[in-house]
Amino acid sequence: MSVGEGNEQYGRKAFKRSKSHFTDRITADGRDGWPVEAGRYRLVVSRACPWASRAVISRRLLGLEEALSMAVVDPIQDDRSWRFTLDPDDRDPVLGIRFLKEAYDARERDYPGGVSVPAIVDVPSGDLVTNDYQRLTLDLATEWTDLHRAGAPDLYPAGLRDEIDAVMAEVYEDVNNGVYRAGFATGQEEYEEACDAVFRRLQALSERLARRRYLVGDTITEADIRLFTTLVRFDAVYHGHFKCNRWKLAEDRVLWAYARDLFQTPGFGDTVDFDHIKRHYYRVHTGINPTGIVPLGPDLSGWLTPHHREELGGRPFGDGTPPGPVPAAEVVPAPGRP
Numbered sequence: 001m002s003v004g005e006g007n008e009q010y011g012r013k014a015f016k017r018s019k020s021h022f023t024d025r026i027t028a029d030g031r032d033g034w035p036v037e038a039g040r041y042r043l044v045v046s047r048a049c050p051w052a053s054r055a056v057i058s059r060r061l062l063g064l065e066e067a068l069s070m071a072v073v074d075p076i077q078d079d080r081s082w083r084f085t086l087d088p089d090d091r092d093p094v095l096g097i098r099f100l101k102e103a104y105d106a107r108e109r110d111y112p113g114g115v116s117v118p119a120i121v122d123v124p125s126g127d128l129v130t131n132d133y134q135r136l137t138l139d140l141a142t143e144w145t146d147l148h149r150a151g152a153p154d155l156y157p158a159g160l161r162d163e164i165d166a167v168m169a170e171v172y173e174d175v176n177n178g179v180y181r182a183g184f185a186t187g188q189e190e191y192e193e194a195c196d197a198v199f200r201r202l203q204a205l206s207e208r209l210a211r212r213r214y215l216v217g218d219t220i221t222e223a224d225i226r227l228f229t230t231l232v233r234f235d236a237v238y239h240g241h242f243k244c245n246r247w248k249l250a251e252d253r254v255l256w257a258y259a260r261d262l263f264q265t266p267g268f269g270d271t272v273d274f275d276h277i278k279r280h281y282y283r284v285h286t287g288i289n290p291t292g293i294v295p296l297g298p299d300l301s302g303w304l305t306p307h308h309r310e311e312l313g314g315r316p317f318g319d320g321t322p323p324g325p326v327p328a329a330e331v332v333p334a335p336g337r338p
């Protein structure tokens with residue numbers, strides 16, 4: 001497999017995350033030429049990918065499943081990158097394409113950059129609109145409001161944005177991206193610096209969450225979504241594959257309970273596919289796992305055990321309500337669930 005580890009971002013120099021290249025925004029006023037419109041766009045995700053998983057969770061919490069359809073790619077890329085090999089005829093049934101790269105090429109001929117998820121594609125033209133994973137979920141929360149379900153939570157409340165942004169910046173630097181910096185380090189010092197930062201930040205987050213149910217305010221916000229997508233992968237892939245092994249998530253009483261609380265909240269755990277997560281990381285990054293062997297563990301049953309975080313109070317959905325059941329076509333297959 002010549003993907004992932006061959007990319008510049010996984011190269012010999014210190015790990016550097018590439019900037020998203022297509023940063024057009026889909027907005028209520030359509031100022032970039034892409035107005036919010038039900039049925040017009042398709043969200044392309046890998047359930048393996050933490051950045052894409054943010055969008056999968058936001059879409060569920062906000063009840064955008066009908067308005068914004070979703071395509072799930074095969075967790076294993078080949079040298080043409082993400083592919084629709086989970087679909088009949090290896091083709092996305094809505095876009096009619098076999099590789100996500102086709103939507104990138106439709107937007108920009110001979111696009112030289114990497115093909116990444118999450119991506120939103122304009123269905124009528126087949127053009128990629130955005131792969132800006134940092135902006136994408138904020139826009140789902142704040143620009144797609146006319147299409148939100150009744151009872152949708154406010155994931156980015158105006159009065160708390162400064163605090164949410166500050167927490168997310170630290171979580172991004174040391175945790176979301178920190179695990180990648182540790183995992184793809186090519187020198188001892190670089191690895192130790194990154195790994196130290198991961199656990200220092202996790203320790204601080206554990207202290208912050210000891211007496212409060214959620215990261216900011218008393219409801220679920222975008223900040224919780226972004227921390228969750230790393231925590232849910234921690235013991236399955238980051239602890240072993242990325243060598244972030246000072247301790248396991250399941251060994252930190254507070255963070256483990258926090259992660260289980262979110263996992264058991266509708267819209268979070270019901271989007272998680274541990275089978276895709278494990279196969280993607282262990283099989284694609286052959287630079288750090290040359291045999292491509294996928295470990296059997298960890299035991300996933302703990303994710304469903306009582307977490308007792310209700311005792312801290314908090315109102316998960318604020319004045320809103322939890323999302324309904326997962327649409328039948330989007331239920332995570334049994335091998336990926338605890």
Ligand SMILES: N[C@@H](CCC(=O)N[C@@H](CS)C(=O)NCC(=O)O)C(=O)O
Binds near residue numbers: 050116118
């Ligand atoms: N757009 C960003 C973030 C999204 C991202 O890294 N997605 C990963 C999957 S987790 C991806 O699609 N990487 C391209 C590849 O592995 O070929 C990037 O290009 O680094």
